[in-house]
Amino acid sequence: MQQLAFDTPLIFDLGQRGRANKYLPSAPPPDEFLPADMLRADLPLPDNTELDVNRHFTRLSQKTFAIDLGFYPLGSCTMKYNPRINDAMANLPALRNLHPFAPDELAQGALAIMWELERSLASLFGMAAFSLNPAAGAHAELTALLIAKAYFKKIGAAATRRTVIVPDTAHGTNPASAAMVGYRVVSLKSDSRGRVSVDEIKAAIGPDTAVCMMTNPNTLGLFEDHIKEIADAVHAAGGLMYYDGANANALMGNARPGDMGFDLMHLNLHKTFSIPHGGGGAGAGPVGVAEHLVPFLPTPVVRCNESAGAGGWEPSEGKTFGLDFDRPDAIGSMRSFWSNFAHMVRALAYVYANGFAGLTMVSKLAVLNANYIRASINDIIDTPYDENCRHEFVASAQALKRETGVRALDIGKALLDRGYHAPTVYFPLLVPECLMIEPTETESKETLDAFIADFRAIIATARIAPEAIMEAPVNTVVGRIDETRAARHPDLRWHPPTAAAAG
Ligand SMILES: Cc1ncc(COP(=O)(O)O)c(C=O)c1O
The missing domain is CATH 3.40.640.10 (Type I PLP-dependent aspartate aminotransferase-like (Major domain))
Structure with missing residues (x-):
């Protein structure tokens, strides 16, 4: 690798070819460090006000989901509230x-x-x-x-x-x-x-x-x-x-x-x-x-x-x-x-x-919440190993899939439409069409009840209009994507808005 001059900043401005950057006078051209197919096309960096940049990042932050926005029953991940x-x-x-x-x-x-x-x-x-x-x-x-x-x-x-x-x-x-x-x-x-x-x-x-x-x-x-x-x-x-x-x-x-x-x-x-x-x-x-x-x-x-x-x-x-x-x-x-x-x-x-006594109560409530949801939905979806669970439980959409075509993945997507993070799906591998639900102790009974009602509504819809569930999500910023393609061929480059999109 090329030896850098002592005063060379350790940041390579990949956008500088379109315009001079006075802060990086001696930065080496990026082409020597990065594979050609990773280089951005010859685009000048846009000139933005601080306010525009602020809005851009605020908007981006709103396109994601977080525990601060809604219920996040992602089994195995214990997505509890993080106290300020x-x-x-x-x-x-x-x-x-x-x-x-x-x-x-x-x-x-x-x-x-x-x-x-x-x-x-x-x-x-x-x-x-x-x-x-x-x-x-x-x-x-x-x-x-x-x-x-x-x-x-x-x-x-x-x-x-x-x-x-x-x-x-x-x-x-x-x-x-x-x-x-x-x-x-x-x-x-x-x-x-x-x-x-x-x-x-x-x-x-x-x-x-x-x-x-x-x-x-x-x-x-x-x-x-x-x-x-x-x-x-x-x-x-x-x-x-x-x-x-x-x-x-x-x-x-x-x-x-x-x-x-x-x-x-x-x-x-x-x-x-x-x-x-x-x-x-x-x-x-x-x-x-x-x-x-x-x-x-x-x-x-x-x-x-x-x-x-x-x-x-x-x-x-x-x-x-x-x-x-x-x-x-x-x-x-x-x-x-x-x-x-x-x-x-x-x-x-x-x-x-929390104190040690409080931490003991944390676990008890986590277990109680998981059992509350399990007992409230196990009449409409299979819960293999049907016994009291600990902090999480697995449900299986195998029978539902056989009857309606609706899979665990579709249920997860339908939950996104209703403002929830999806549960973990397809893990652990030994339960087919698995949904793994972990509510944690920090959710209120109202939130658990709302989730149960929405979950039940999704399963009821799956039985009468399965295509509605299979098309979900329709209310989210990004609709249903080809996840395999997204994982194998991620497109991480910025694409300028096309004239058609802008119009
Ligand atoms: C049971 C179990 N073991 C190990 C791990 C790995 O932990 P980490 O993601 O912090 O590497 C996880 C993560 O979900 C887990 O659920």
């Missing part, structure tokens, strides 16, 4: 302006926040310690499996412990993370109750088992009721239990993975702990470990100079903190600097706004 107090805290100038290279002595408040969050998570989930390093659920899975690998290496078992067991109800990131760490994935079929079969898992466990990854409640919204038995069997074979805590909104404060026998776990702070996330991920994915895995946590670890560190939550008043990099067994660092610090502030604000 979280952002107010993250935006405090003393935190926002802190330099990532600030020495520990000048960053005591920020380190105290990280430590208190870490202690809170450890207490709530029954783990010995957490790393706040990873930036997402998938990144956390990778981190945890690297920790497992380092552990097996340390005890001289890395060569034999080569497989990771993953049930078919798991999120796709589980097998992907295991494969990235070099493990062979053993996939387990769930039983007729939508859970891991204890017999199957016992048959799959062997001397080569490194880790068994479990999501609990699983992606069907069902609690794995034999979890202790499974954990005992994995441990007896010398393996480790991993808890995918992306669904922690279902049990936070009510049950602790540490008590169920898990050695490693992750949380999606951007779900359970009310941090903004677009369309499902990402943000912050702390990894928790049991005592024997603490030495392998990524660096840096926030060290409290006055605490034994093994107990539960403690106040930080009167204590001093440092970032500990000197950890010989650590797997290294998974993210630069302090990772996503602003999200840690948001999560701790959420913990303190």
